[in-house]
Amino acid sequence: MGSLFDELRSALHAVWMRRTLALATAWMVCVVGWVAVSRIPDSYESKARVLVELRQVLPSDGGVAAAGQQQDIDRIRQTLTSSVNLEKVVRGTDLAKTVTKPADLAARIAGLQKAIKLTAQQDNLFEIAVTGADPAICRQVVEKLIALFRDNKLADSRDESSQSLAFLDQQLAERQQALQAAETKRAEFQTRFLGSLPGTGSLDDRIGAAQQQLQQIESDLAAAQSGLSAVNAQMAGTPASVAGQGGGPVGTGPARARLADLQAQLSDARARGFTEAHPDVVALKRQIAGAQAAAAREPSGGSGGGSFANPLYLSLRSMQADKAAQVAALSQRRAQIQGDLAALSAKLSQAPQAASEQGQIDRDYQVLKDQYAKLLADREQLRISSQAQSQTDAVKFSVIDPPTQPRAPRSPNRPMLLTAVLVAGLGAGMAAAFLLSKLRTTFDTATRLERASGMPVIGSIGEVITPRQRARRRKQLQHFLGGVAGLGVAYAAILLVGMLHHAAGA
Numbered sequence: 001m002g003s004l005f006d007e008l009r010s011a012l013h014a015v016w017m018r019r020t021l022a023l024a025t026a027w028m029v030c031v032v033g034w035v036a037v038s039r040i041p042d043s044y045e046s047k048a049r050v051l052v053e054l055r056q057v058l059p060s061d062g063g064v065a066a067a068g069q070q071q072d073i074d075r076i077r078q079t080l081t082s083s084v085n086l087e088k089v090v091r092g093t094d095l096a097k098t099v100t101k102p103a104d105l106a107a108r109i110a111g112l113q114k115a116i117k118l119t120a121q122q123d124n125l126f127e128i129a130v131t132g133a134d135p136a137i138c139r140q141v142v143e144k145l146i147a148l149f150r151d152n153k154l155a156d157s158r159d160e161s162s163q164s165l166a167f168l169d170q171q172l173a174e175r176q177q178a179l180q181a182a183e184t185k186r187a188e189f190q191t192r193f194l195g196s197l198p199g200t201g202s203l204d205d206r207i208g209a210a211q212q213q214l215q216q217i218e219s220d221l222a223a224a225q226s227g228l229s230a231v232n233a234q235m236a237g238t239p240a241s242v243a244g245q246g247g248g249p250v251g252t253g254p255a256r257a258r259l260a261d262l263q264a265q266l267s268d269a270r271a272r273g274f275t276e277a278h279p280d281v282v283a284l285k286r287q288i289a290g291a292q293a294a295a296a297r298e299p300s301g302g303s304g305g306g307s308f309a310n311p312l313y314l315s316l317r318s319m320q321a322d323k324a325a326q327v328a329a330l331s332q333r334r335a336q337i338q339g340d341l342a343a344l345s346a347k348l349s350q351a352p353q354a355a356s357e358q359g360q361i362d363r364d365y366q367v368l369k370d371q372y373a374k375l376l377a378d379r380e381q382l383r384i385s386s387q388a389q390s391q392t393d394a395v396k397f398s399v400i401d402p403p404t405q406p407r408a409p410r411s412p413n414r415p416m417l418l419t420a421v422l423v424a425g426l427g428a429g430m431a432a433a434f435l436l437s438k439l440r441t442t443f444d445t446a447t448r449l450e451r452a453s454g455m456p457v458i459g460s461i462g463e464v465i466t467p468r469q470r471a472r473r474r475k476q477l478q479h480f481l482g483g484v485a486g487l488g489v490a491y492a493a494i495l496l497v498g499m500l501h502h503a504a505g506a
Contacts, residue, residue: 014437015430020476023483026429030487033421034494040417042409045131046138049401050146052124085148086112093140112141125400135406142403168379175372182365207341214337221330223273228323230271235316238267259291264315271319414498422491 015022086109090096099105112130115138120126130141266284274281465473 011434011437015433018433018436019480021436022429022433023480023487024429025432026425027483027487029425029428030421030490033424034418034490037412037414037417037421038494040412040414041133043131043133043411044135044138044406045129045410046135046142046403046406047127047129047401048142048146048399048403049121049125049127050149051398051400080118080145080149081113081116083109085145086116088148089141089144092144094134094137095141116141116145131410139403139405146399146403165379165383168375172372172375172379175368175375179365179368179372182361182368185361185365210337210341214334214341217330217334217337221327221334224323224326224330227271227273228320228327230273231267231316231320231323234267234270235313235320238313238316256295259288259295260311262288262291263312267312267316268319271323415495418491418494418498422487425487 087105089112090099090105090108095108099108111132115131117129117131118126119129128142128145130138130145132138132141262284266281266288269278269281269284276282
């Protein structure tokens with residue numbers, strides 16, 4: 001720590017011994033720097049904030065229309081600083097007075113491209129800022145840019161809508177021709193390959209549909225055959241006629257008639273596949289048991305004997321005829337579908353590429369159909385939106401903050417620059433004095449001489465100053481302090497002039 005302190009003290013002593021050089025260097029750097037700062041032109045800035053409100057014109061627009069309008073606004077904001085628009089700005093402001101030849105116009109446009117800044121602050125709110133040497137021209141440029149933004153939005157919306165409608169009409173005409181060609185090709189293929197085949201759709205679709213129908217009919221036929229077998233078994237155990245007494249029919253009593261009806265219902269339930277544990281079968285058996293007891297107690301009518309038709313057998317016979325007709329119809333339908341499958345399989349074996357060709361034709365036709373429907377819907381939506389925008393105010397343009405008239409320059413920050421020049425001048429003076437001390441090697445203490453020479457220093461003799469030398473050194477110190485004070489006064493004067501200039505501009 002002591003060594004560092006010695007080095008610092010030595011450096012300060014070296015600078016102090018050459019303080020005249022340091023002061024002269026500081027004055028030179030400050031004068032040059034202050035002149036350079038004073039020659040920097042003032043730059044003014046005019047600002048304005050605008051708001052673009054996107055209002056939904058049609059209920060069906062949703063977020064698509066709003067996104068399209070937002071893209072339009074972003075596009076106009078990006079093209080607002082194009083050369084064409086900036087030429088309009090130059091000719092519509094006082095900048096036109098400075099244009100005498102095409103080269104001047106190009107220079108003004110290039111300058112505006114650097115001076116204009118568009119900043120998006122929120123969704124639909126953004127700021128227009130223009131910087132320049134003339135505050136009045138800055139404000140005129142901002143006003144002209146706002147007018148161009150409003151005009152471009154209205155004109156571009158109408159132009160873009162008409163161009164989009166024309167493009168959609170052209171695309172629709174092309175898609176319509178392609179769709180008609182696809183329909184003709186599809187109809188020719190249907191007539192050539194599938195005209196005599198059953199079903200609808202492609203070969204694979206027809207074969208799949210026929211197989212599903214065949215599986216369903218096989219299931220229905222098995223159920224019908226099972227029902228017919230059950231009826232046949234019931235008929236085998238049921239007599240076709242019953243014997244009567246006294247010449248009167250057996251079934252004339254109410255109890256026996258009810259018993260016969262319940263037995264017929266039980267046979268019908270079994271024919272439908274109901275098991276013995278089914279609730280309906282159990283209930284019918286219980287009722288039959290009660291009816292049999294009532295029929296046994298019922299007296300027989302008439303006298304004499306005879307043979308009469310059994311009502312239960314007649315009922316089973318009618319059910320047998322229905323089941324047989326159902327089985328026959330299902331068998332015929334199965335044979336028909338099997339024939340259709342055979343015809344489809346034969347066609348597919350004769351022309352194996354027909355299925356893939358039809359699939360490609362159908363896919364192409366469906367793609368063209370979907371594209372045509374989408375283009376037709378887009379054109380109708382665009383037409384309605386264009387009419388609505390032309391009759392209503394879909395985009396509301398508002399100037400939140402009007403263009404400002406700058407009074408004080410935005411840049412440069414002269415006090416800061418002047419202070420920086422002063423600090424740089426003082427630092428340059430001290431650095432020059434320190435470097436000069438390094439070029440001329442001297443030793444300000446005995447310790448530094450002993451360290452540099454490697455030999456012991458026995459002692460040192462102090463400097464003897466005469467009164468004349470002391471007076472001369474005092475005078476030099478006064479001159480040095482006067483120079484430092486003059487530098488400070490010059491700095492303060494320049495700051496005061498800058499403040500008065502800003503006050504006069506404001």
